Every structure is written in C-alpha cells, then in structure tokens.
Amino acid sequence: MPDSVPGPLRAYLHGLPGVDEVGVRRRAADLATRSIKTTAKRYAIDLAIRMIDLTTLEGADTPAKVRALAAKAVRPDPADPTAPPVAALCVYPDLVAVAAEALRGSGVGLASVATGFPAGRTSLEVKLADTAAAVAAGATEIDMVIDRGAFLAGDYRKVFDEITAVKERCGPAHLKVILETGELVTYDNVRRASWLALHAGADFIKTSTGKVAPAATLPVTLIMLQAVKDHRAATGRQAGVKPAGGIRTAKDAIRYLVLVKEIAGDDWLDPAWFRLGASTLLNDLLMQRTKLATGHYGGPDYYTID
Amino acid sequence: MEIFEYAPAPESRSLVSVRPSYDLFIDGEFVEAESGERIVTVNPADEEPLAEVAVAGDADVERAFAAARRAFEQVWSPLPGAERGKYLFRIARIIQERARELAVLESLDNGKPIKETRDVDLPLVAAHFFYYAGWADKLAHAGLGTRPLGVAAQVIPWNFPLLMLAWKVAPALATGNTVVLKPAETTPLTALAFAEICQEAGLPPGVVNIVTGAGDTGRAVVAHPGADKVAFTGSTEVGKEIARAVAGTRKRLTLELGGKGANIVYDDAALDQAVEGVVTGIFFNQGHVCCAGSRLLVQESIADELLERLRARIERLRLGDPLDKNTDIGAINSTAQLARIQELAAAGEAEGATGWSPSCPLPERGYWFPPTVFTGVTQAHRIAREEIFGPVLSVLTFRTPEEAVAKADNTPYGLSAGVWTEKGSLMLWTAARLRAGVVWSNTFNVFDPASPFGGYKESGYGREGGRHGLEAYLG
C-alpha cells in the first residue's frame, strides 16, 4: 500500500527542507575520512560482498555470460569457500529465465531492470508488461526507472502513478525505484524524488542506471539514506537504498557502509536494506579479503573475470 | 562482531619524537633560561607528562627583545621584500613536508583530534605562510603603507597553537617586523617545533624568538619597552588587562578575544545542513573556539524538529583518544579549563536550564567533558552570556527575524554569528544587522588565510587574514 501523501504533491515535495550542496558535500567528505581497520575492515568487506547486486546490463549479454556471472554470484571466490555469496544477480528481463535457472536453490536473489530501462521512454503499458514478464520468469526484485522527463517537467503525479502501477504489477517481487540522480542534477531534486518514490511504495530507492554519469556518489547516497530514515520515522515503514554505478573498489564500498551506519543507522546495515549495484567491485573486495587473511597483496590473475 | 563497529585506528605516535626538555629559542638558538625555572606540559588525554619547558623570566625576555631589535634593524627590515617572502615560502613548504608530524604533536599537546589537526590546522598553517609570503614584495600595492613597525610582541592561546602562531608570525614577518612570541603554557610544543623549522629554513637569527612560560612571561613580553606592537589572542579578561597596560604608550595593539556567537536557524533552513552547522559550530575543537556558535537561536516553529535531529546527530559523535583517526571530540586542554566548563554547566542547571548529553562513556584518565546541549535557556542565564569555551551549547528560540537579531546582538561580544535560511534576501538582511566580525551563512567555522577575521565590541579589534591583516604590522 502506498503511503498517503499529504496535500497536493507539488506543495508537499517543495515543502521538504532544502539541501545545501556545499554542506552535504562537506559532510560526505568528512565521513569519507573514517578509517576502517583490522576487524572492522574484515567485517565490512564481507558485508559489502553480501550487499552486492552483481550486475550485467550490456547489449552484448548472452545466456553464457549470465550463467557465468550467476556462478560467481553464488560462489564469488572458488579458492575460498568462506567468501559469502552476493545479494542478487541483476540482468535484463529477457535473461531472467536463464538467470533463474542458474541460481535455483542458491538463495541468491534475482533482480531485473524492467520498465524500459535505462531511459524509460516507453508507454506505461509496455513498462507494466516488461515488469510482469520479468516477474513471471522468476525475478524476485524489479529495478524500475522513473520518468525523469515527467519529474523535471513538474508532472510529479505521473511519476507517482507509474510507480504505484509498477509496484502493483510486481506482486511479491521487491520494487527498487531508480531515480537516475545524474539527470536530476540537484540535491533538492534527489530529496524530492526520494520522497515521491517512497510514498508511492518503493521498497528501495536506487541512485542510477549506470548508463548516465555521474552515477552513484556519496553525497547523493547520503541524501537518500536521510530520506529513508526520515520516512521510516514519519510512516513506520522501512525502505532500502541502493547506490549503483561507479563503485569499483573495496575502499569505495566501505565508505558507503560508513555512510549507512552514520546517516541511516545500524538498522540499515543489512543486505535487506542496503545494496551496492556493481560488477568489478566484487573482485576488489575479494582481493582485499585475501590480503587481510594472508597479509599479502593479490593480483587480478587470481580472481575470475566473468 | 555482530554489527559494523569501527576498530581503533590510531595515528602512529612514532611520527614525532618529543624531547624530554626544551629551552627558549632566542637569536636563532635554543638557550637555557636564566630563570632556571621549568614547567611541565602534559598530554590532556592521559595526563602523562610530555616534556619540560623552560620558563622565560625578565632577563630572558630582555635577551629576546634585544635579539629581535638587532635582527629588525640589521637584517630583516633592510632585506628586500622578495627575499623575505622567499623565507616564508620556504617555511610554508617545510610545514607541508612535516605536516603529519606536527599534527600528531599538536594532538598530543592540545588534546584535539588528529582528524582536525591533520585536515584543518596544519593545512591552514601552511596556507597562511604561503598567503603572506606572497605579500612581502607587494606591500606598496596594498594601500596600507610599507613601513614595518619594528618588534612585535605576540602572545597566543592554546586552542589552535600552531595556527595562531601562523596568524601572528606570517603577516609580521612578511611586512618586515621581527617577533618575540609567547605560546600558551599548556601547548608550547608545536611553537618549539616551529623554532626548529626556522632553523631548518635558514631564517636569520633573531627574526623569530620564542619564549615559553606562563602568565608572568606573557606580561613581561607585553610590557617590554622594546615592543613596538602587541598582538594578543586569548580571553577578553586578559585582553583588557593588556589594553590597559598598553594605554599611554606608543605601542600599537590588536586583540582577538572571546565570543558568544549566535547561530540563527530560520524555519526555511536546509535543516540537515543546519544541524551539521550547529554541530560544527560548537563541537569543533571541543568548543575551544573563540568564534564558536555557542548560542543556538532557532525559530520556535522548527525548534522541536531541529533539536530532535541535533540530538540524534550528537549521539553519533565519537569522543576519545585524540590520536584515533575516527575521533570527533578530543580532550579538554587542561584541568583549569575543565573546571571552568564544569562550573558554568553547573550554573546552567542551577539557573533552571535543562542539560542533555549523549550516552558516550568518558575515558577514565585525562580531561574530558561530553558534548552538552542546554535547552530552556533564557538571555539572563550565565550560559547564554558568558563564554564557556567548551562543548556546551545553549539553545534559545525566537519568533521573528527582528527578535533573532536583537537576541544575537544582545551581548558585549561580537566575533562571529551564523545564519541559516534558504532565502537570500533574509540572509542578507540578517547578516547586515549582526554586530559580528565574521558571519557564516549556511556554513560555520570555515577559515581561510585570505579572509579577514576579528571582532566587534569586546571581542577585540584589528583583523587577521587577508589584505586587512597587513594593517596591524605597517605604520
């Protein structure tokens, strides 16, 4: 059930407190100096692995590519069975059936980008059909894109209605709503879009498709974490956050975890409430994991490329 | 570990070698004090002694002024500005090279977090020398005269030991003056490290002289007839004493003194950034900041929400080992300062205000005070009027912009103020009415060598930083 939105959408969204760009960047930069060492680092690396939505979203994706990535999702480090599986595999809708087969029984989630990803410039009927097909093929999570054009044109109702419609079509699948913050540009817009999506019923709000630069950034994620925290305080319903795109190193990932801890709080430090949309990140996490275990730096030849 | 907790991340103490004992720095050399007295400087985070430091007596101060006078007349003031500037550039570079070492030393002696010494103090120290180095050969363009005053007597506080040294020494040297500087008795070590840097830079002997000691040494430095200029940063009480001592002499005087800064948050403010600004305003450097935003003036209509967010934010502050890279709040600098904070906080409770602190345990050894927020404060309360110089925030409310400004200006101090609003015209309206030398709007406690800093009213007179900062050292 979508939360009720008090009053007209525009008045509501524009009544949210503003965001000062310099201030939010300063706060994010300050948190990025947190020094995560030894036991904390070990814990953070495994947690980050468990939070990954291992993603392949290329025009050149094939069943073989998806199967390979599914194997990696289930068992990221063939040399080390203690490395945990990732949270989910994320693929285009037409490859969901292949992925579902490959992941069967593994416990790894299956996410699909529906709704005319990445631009979202199709009719609502197509978006809903896209969603229904992905769910029917076995997707447990749907990553939808919002209509940024409508948002920037001020047609908040259209964005809201699309989210509620897709949410309904998801059935049991979780809905992640991609704001594409690189196109919304301002932090005020990010905050408004976050609240819009949350009120419309999003289970997760996600920064980016990965197809637009900039993708995820620390300040944008900070704003979204603040939104889910405040939204829970206001409505009692908890939603998750997923930065996606541009998170490539273990150091980057740990900075996001620090942000989760200090902005949203420990309740969000769980794959159920925070995901990292990434692909190459996984190998760096594995490499750092091995370094912590053995004391020696690793090299890319020792980690699988899928 | 069930949840993600930060493991200790201490900066290495071995980056710095503290000597057991330090002498005075006079005429380019470390010399024993004729007084024979010594004081001990301790690490406020664990109360362990760090080093013994000489106490300069009258005879030592006399020697320092003689050296400074000689250097002024024979070496420094005749030197072309470009050459003076190059010495300052060289000093700036050495500070950058030794920044981490100096940051650790500052944290040890002062108790402030390494995060701040590393990311704020030291970068600003180097920047200040760079900035004024560039002025040395361009004084004719500044429109403030080109003649140095002579020997400057400079007395600095313990809250930003090396940064306050930079604010004093850099403009004085750039303009052709020589200095006799007295660091605070509880934080002399980075000033003595700076003395070594002067040697390393090949600065001519006598241009910078550093005499350590307590109040008596400070009084001797200020009162010395050889001082052409006195520059002091510290309490308003001592500032007044100095102003009286200097009255009727030919000495020029600049004072950077206390404050009771108001941080005004209007109902349309960017709330989360305002909360950050309030936190930075009062908890930066444990609140040992003359320009701290120690009075929060929040519009009544958003007071509850702001305070709720503020408390949640303060719960996240990490108090403890200053050398831990994740520490936000370090130690109180001295027992005397701790006693003063405790006394005023007790007065706040006694006068009917309500104190609140997060649930953070304080270390057993060392001098500590938790971040504290007082609500229900009125203008009449001591904690709304007196400078606490600690991590204690007094919260008052207002209804209209007129009331906000009236309350903000209702103090003998006038150093800093903050304004938080998303409405540009309201910001400018408010800033224009605040009787304070620095107004931070939608930010707080940011500093820059190019930005003039100094107070109105009893917060002192004269400006440090920027072109304006040259004026104090030119005749």
Add this chain to the structure above:
Amino acid sequence: MADHSPRLAVRRTYKLYVGGAFPRSESGRSYPVTSPAGDHLANAALASRKDVRDAVVAARKAFPGWSGRTAYNRGQILYRVAEMMEGRRAQFAEEVAAAEGVGQARAQALVSAAVDRWVYYAGWADKLGQLLGGANPVSGPYLNLSEPEPTGVVGVLAPAGSSLLGLVSVLAPVITSGNTAVLVASENAPLPAITLAEALATSDLPAGTANILTGRLSELAPPLAGHADVNALDLAGAGDLAGPLEALAATTLKRVLRPGEEDWDDPDPGLSRVKPFLEVKTVWHPIGR
C-alpha cells in the same frame, strides 16, 4: 514720536546640542568664555557627566537610523552641512577670529577650509565600501565578502586649539561612515562648536547623529571614556589626559584613536580618521545548487 536711543542687540545663548535639541546643561551651570586676549565673549553651558549620559543615549538611539541610511544619502546630508555653513560664513568667521585670536583673513580661510572639509567627507561616504571591502579569494566553494561598517557611538574630544576647522576635521570623518558622535568641544574655544550645531540642526542630519557638549574636558572626558555604551574614542583633544583615558577605554575595549601631530590645514587627510571607527565584517556563503 521716534525713539532715537540705539537698538539693543539680541545676544545668543550658547547651549548644548543633544538629540537634535538645544538644552541647557542639566546642572544649570555655565562658564565664561574669553578670547585669547582675555575679553569676555559669552557664557557657555557647563555640561555635566549627566549631560554626557544623555548625549550617549541620544547617539545610541540615532545609530540604527543613521547607519542604515544609504551611503549616498549620508553624503548628501554632509554636503548639506557644508551648504548651511556657507550661509553663515560671517558668523563663523567672527567667532573663529574671536576664539582663536586670528585676523579676519585667516579666520575666513579657516571657515572656507571647514566648509570644504564637509564636502570632502561627504564624498567619502559612498567610496569606503569599495576601497576597504570586497571579495576575498578563499579556497573553497564560498562567496566571501568583507565590508566596512561603522563602529557605533564614538566619543570625540575635539582639538583644543582649532575651534572650527579642527572640530569639523574630527566630527565629519566619524559620522560620514554611519557612526554617531558625542563630541566635547574645545574647552576654551567652544562657541564655534555651538554655531556649528545650529548649522547641523538645519541640515537634515537626523537628531542625535552628532551631539555637542561644552564644558570642562577633565569633567566630561572620563565619563565618556568609561561609558560602556560608547564604542570608540577619538582623543584628538585629550592632551595630558590621553593615557588615563585610553586606560579607562580599555574597560570595555573601545577603539581608541590616539592624539597625534595633526595638520588640520591638510585638505586631503585620506581615511586616517575614518578607518579607526570602522569594523570589518566578513560574510561567507556557500556557492552551490
């Protein structure tokens, strides 16, 4: 029937100038003013410390309004003072000649210079902000602006020996920037100061912007220097009292301009008497979206 007896002249009563009005001293006292040669010129009001108090109250009350005027408007009003003085040239010249014991030619020259000094400082009012302030190039995403602002209420001890030109030379620079003033006129030559007050009163200068007291320096200066609501002191006419007054001023950290070797005839004193009564305010604001 015609009356052939000579007409009896109407003499002026020299009073104080406080809050735009011309009260007698609250003490009811006056003192005889003589020329340097010893001739009696008139009786002047002998102000008391309570008159100092009243004048400070008037100056404080006037400060927000005067400092809140546009600089252009302040400049216009100072120029208006010059106009009003010009219209009373003869009276000023006569009084200056009597007060300072100088000839008519020198007296005329002093009056001309005093009129021109108002014009000079009228022109400064709207130049200060640009010369003394501006944008500072800080290293970060911030607009950082410094601007000069008036200090507040300034106590001015007018020079003893220059009854009109010296007086104008210390008063005009204080008020051009928006300060309000409590001025103690030359003890021995106070009459031109009161005549100036009459010109000020007819020149659109808001009441309380300039307040002028006559009387004993030793009686008036200490309460002025010690008054907590006075922000700054010009000790031009303090003489031997300068040191003790500066010490008294330290009680509330007033800005103090010490007496120096002043050449009141210098037609271009620059900002030397303006800057000591200015504060610099620096405002930061982030630059972002």
